[in-house]
Amino acid sequence: MVTKGLKLRIYPNKQQRQQLAQNFGCTRFVWNQMLAMLNERHENSPQASFLTAYALNHLLPLLKKEHPFLKEAESTSLQVTNQHLIEAFHAFFRKEKGHPKFKAKHAFKQSYTSKFVNGNIQPVGDHGIRLPKLGILRFKAGQRIPETIKQVTLSRTPTGKYFAVLTVEGENQAFPKTCQTIGCDLGVADLLVGSVEDLRWPTTRFDQGLAHKLRIWQRKLARRQQLAKKAITWDRHLKVPVPRTMDHFKNVARARLQVARIQEKIANQRADKLHKLTTQLVKAYDRIALENLKTKNLLRNHTLARAIANQAWGELRRLLTYKCAWYGKELVLVNPYKTSQLCSTCGHDDGKKALAIREWTCPQCGTHHDRDVNAAKNIERLALVKQTVCGLGTSPG
Ligand SMILES: [Zn+2]
Structure with a gap:
């Protein structure tokens, strides 16, 4: 149950x-x-x-x-x-x-x-x-x-x-077993790059479409709140100034509602995308491997793009955790140490790479790598090391 x-x-x-x-x-x-x-x-x-x-x-x-x-x-x-x-x-x-x-x-x-x-x-x-x-x-x-x-x-x-x-x-509604494993590299420009068959989900920049509208309304709201704070009315009987509460101002309330509406829309769109992606993964693979990103690192946001990606990663992991449990699949979290440096073909350590380098060729075996796909392959390999694919928690055979 x-x-x-x-x-x-x-x-x-x-x-x-x-x-x-x-x-x-x-x-x-x-x-x-x-x-x-x-x-x-x-x-x-x-x-x-x-x-x-x-x-x-x-x-x-x-x-x-x-x-x-x-x-x-x-x-x-x-x-x-x-x-x-x-x-x-x-x-x-x-x-x-x-x-x-x-x-x-x-x-x-x-x-x-x-x-x-x-x-x-x-x-x-x-x-x-x-x-x-x-x-x-x-x-x-x-x-x-x-x-x-x-x-x-x-x-x-x-x-x-x-x-x-x-x-x-x-009852646990398990999806049929596929005996497939996938490693997933989580990134900023691409939310998720899989280790197999060109699986690539670009990050949807919700800050660029609707969020432009959101920023406008948030600014309006802040300005109206400022004005409302300064405004003072006079009590006619007591002849003393009475500060108005925010709620006296209908336009503040209107702006607040508008902000809430846009935020709700953005949240729904984001949730919808992530639900589709995670369901697709859970259906197609028995074992899904992700980097074990520390929450502390997730909270350290340097740029807006990074902040958005972080939020999506956290949510992605949360959805995969419960969907894997619910549909009888396995989520494996692996240590991301050096996953972007090692050659997934021969294991050669090519050292640290600047983020701008998206492709590279292994000097040892000559394989040409897409940076993210290579990382995803390393993540998949680490997940396979942990257990055999079809064992899924039970002894193989
Ligand atoms: Zn190599």
């Missing part, structure tokens, strides 16, 4: 939208209350052991008594909020993330998660799903919901779209 996320675009009616907004607010409220409590607790007694999500759940009835509006919220979503908060703290303790922050009212993305308990989440017909507190929600046709749903995360994007991400359990 494998768990998988299934994303559905949902279309809540007016009443459901109100309920969703209320629930987003409730989980945000619980997050902030619990966070404040944990911070205070730590200040007063730094030596006390850290609380568990279970302990926080025991505080929920008290909180509900004090703030009756919380009773309107879907109850498991408040427990999940506690769980997420504790997880955020553990990530902070492991130094993987910063200290958990308070959530602002106008958070960029609003969401909450409900757990499956006693059949509270059920598919209804072909286009409906029953959710706790909300009733039946319509979703886009053409997607089948599996029977076993573990939890559902409901969200509203800044552009006002609603999504439900279902965590479902299903």
